[in-house]
Amino acid sequence: MAQATTQPLLRELNRLRSLILDPDVLVKAVASGRQKGEVPTWRRAELRYVDLKAGTHLQITTYDQTQAFTENHAVGDASRDAVDALLDEPFGDWHVDTATQSHGLKVTKKLEAIVHTTDRAAPVEVARGHDKPKERLLPENDPVFLVLGISDDEGRIKPSRQSKYRQVEEFLRLLDSSIIEAIDKGHLRRPTLEEPLRIVDLGCGNAYLTFAAERYLTGVRKLPVRLTGVDVKEQSREHNSSVAAELGVDAEFVVGTIGGVSLDPAPEVVLALHACDTATDEALAQAVGWGAQLVLAAPCCHHDIAAQIRKAPTPSPYAMLTRHGILRERLADTLTDGLRASLMRLQGYRVDVVQFVESQHTPRNTMLRAVRTGGPVKGGSVRKEYDELVAAWGIHPKLAELLDA
Ligand SMILES: C[S@@+](CC[C@H](N)C(=O)[O-])C[C@H]1O[C@@H](n2cnc3c(N)ncnc32)[C@H](O)[C@@H]1O
Structure with missing residues (x-):
């Protein structure tokens, strides 16, 4: 089921925040675009949980015009701070996939949120990737x-x-x-x-x-x-x-x-x-x-x-x-x-x-x-x-x- 409605921005960002901060719920979140007249520090940010030797971490990959930067934040204060810093950025779009739903948030010129939620046909497993090595453009054995x-x-x-x-x-x-x-x-x-x-x-x-x-x-x-x-x-x-x-x-x-x-x-x-x-x-x-x-x-x-x-x-x-x-x-x-x-x-x-x-x-x-x-x-x-x-x-x-x- 899909519904698109206009909602107060802060309330909707807070709703996404609780989805993102739940390692049992989040599949992947992506922030991109920009709010009117503003330029976020990053062109794009991607968030997902990964299981590392040191425990579950929120992995955040940020992109500028040329490069990707990946950081892992321990679940708890560190991941909360990192997510709050990203939510404070003037991104124009958020997309949050959870095990059961897909949530889109678009920021309007009036700084309201157009929210679009789609139910998944069937729940997906929250697969936690491992710390995968960077994908190579040309493999080592070329x-x-x-x-x-x-x-x-x-x-x-x-x-x-x-x-x-x-x-x-x-x-x-x-x-x-x-x-x-x-x-x-x-x-x-x-x-x-x-x-x-x-x-x-x-x-x-x-x-x-x-x-x-x-x-x-x-x-x-x-x-x-x-x-x-x-x-x-x-x-x-x-x-x-x-x-x-x-x-x-x-x-x-x-x-x-x-x-x-x-x-x-x-x-x-x-x-x-x-x-x-x-x-x-x-x-x-x-x-x-x-x-x-x-x-x-x-x-x-x-x-x-x-x-x-x-x-x-x-x-x-x-x-x-x-x-x-x-x-x-x-x-x-x-x-x-x-x-x-x-x-x-x-x-x-x-x-x-x-x-x-x-x-x-x-x-x-x-x-x-x-x-x-x-x-x-x-x-x-x-x-x-x-x-x-x-x-x-x-x-x-x-x-x-x-x-x-
Ligand atoms: C530091 S090497 C870099 C080689 C290669 N471009 C790379 O990045 O691996 C500089 C090369 O530029 C060549 N070179 C320097 N000045 C040149 C010029 N004015 N005309 C043609 N070749 C030149 C040198 O012979 C050398 O092979």
């Missing part, structure tokens, strides 16, 4: 990992290569969500077998990410892609061509510099992961020149701006930020990537700067994600901020120089 020497003959990731595997997985998650979103929003065409998506990996090195992307997108996602890897090293081309042959992957590897390579037809997606120093600027400038629809660039070291701010007088009152070497380096990283993001915005890209891999795995964990939206470039305030910042610090970003040229 041939790509064996051929690249990341897994052993039995298809298990070698202990010494765990961080590379995690990096590949995190990268695939970002690539996947960025491509799917760009296709859904019409910023990127949906590829076909006849016309695969043209992706280039600039500064591909041993091309772990190129091969993993090919395997995942073409093999798992059924989004045909044709990958090209570019690296200045001949050894990289030789190694990668033989890996491609072994895997039966149709990919091309070119020896050349990122700034100098010419590709025809132009790539639609540009990847540049940890290309050294200003090679990231070369990659971004090439992406702009090619009119690439999607760019994912994880910068590496940032020597150029660091050297410039060492030489130029520090604008007042920022001397305390440049006095210590380590802080000066971090400031240079931030300045470099902030200026890159602004310059890409001025070129008609929507840009966000996201965390690529968790910071305990590598300090090089920032990624610039740029999507060419085709909308008009509203650059007035971005340009002004950019001009003021470079003038104040007396710096000349490499990307600006390349784009001007």
Whole structure:
């Protein structure tokens, strides 16, 4: 039986609260959406109970734009506090499944609750999952990992290569969500077998990410892609061509510099992961020149701006930020990537700067994600901020120089 009625919001949230806090009743709860004019801390939250060695816990998985974060809260005060914190967030929708019913709550503009309750045809068992390992996009035993020497003959990731595997997985998650979103929003065409998506990996090195992307997108996602890897090293081309042959992957590897390579037809997606120093600027400038629809660039070291701010007088009152070497380096990283993001915005890209891999795995964990939206470039305030910042610090970003040229 289904009924939809408008009810006072607080009363209804309280009703859901008691369902969520009962481990014998809750199957799963999901919070999502947003209330008018408000932005919750999380894009989505999922709640369910899990039986751990330490007893039953409420497992809450929260999602921001790029990542999922899972926490387990012991039943009692800890789970109550965690649930109350989520109920305080301005989510626009709650969905609570219990053993016998399904409850939907939608918050109206007037901050009332439209409640919709459905009885289950038959009660379901409240199955408590265990602490399941994170689902992998490419399993450990995928041939790509064996051929690249990341897994052993039995298809298990070698202990010494765990961080590379995690990096590949995190990268695939970002690539996947960025491509799917760009296709859904019409910023990127949906590829076909006849016309695969043209992706280039600039500064591909041993091309772990190129091969993993090919395997995942073409093999798992059924989004045909044709990958090209570019690296200045001949050894990289030789190694990668033989890996491609072994895997039966149709990919091309070119020896050349990122700034100098010419590709025809132009790539639609540009990847540049940890290309050294200003090679990231070369990659971004090439992406702009090619009119690439999607760019994912994880910068590496940032020597150029660091050297410039060492030489130029520090604008007042920022001397305390440049006095210590380590802080000066971090400031240079931030300045470099902030200026890159602004310059890409001025070129008609929507840009966000996201965390690529968790910071305990590598300090090089920032990624610039740029999507060419085709909308008009509203650059007035971005340009002004950019001009003021470079003038104040007396710096000349490499990307600006390349784009001007
Ligand atoms: C740190 S490695 C990263 C490799 C790979 N992208 C990854 O994330 O595993 C940087 C690679 O970029 C290449 N590289 C650096 N500057 C380059 C340039 N200007 N043109 C072409 N390749 C470049 C280097 O040869 C090296 O293989």
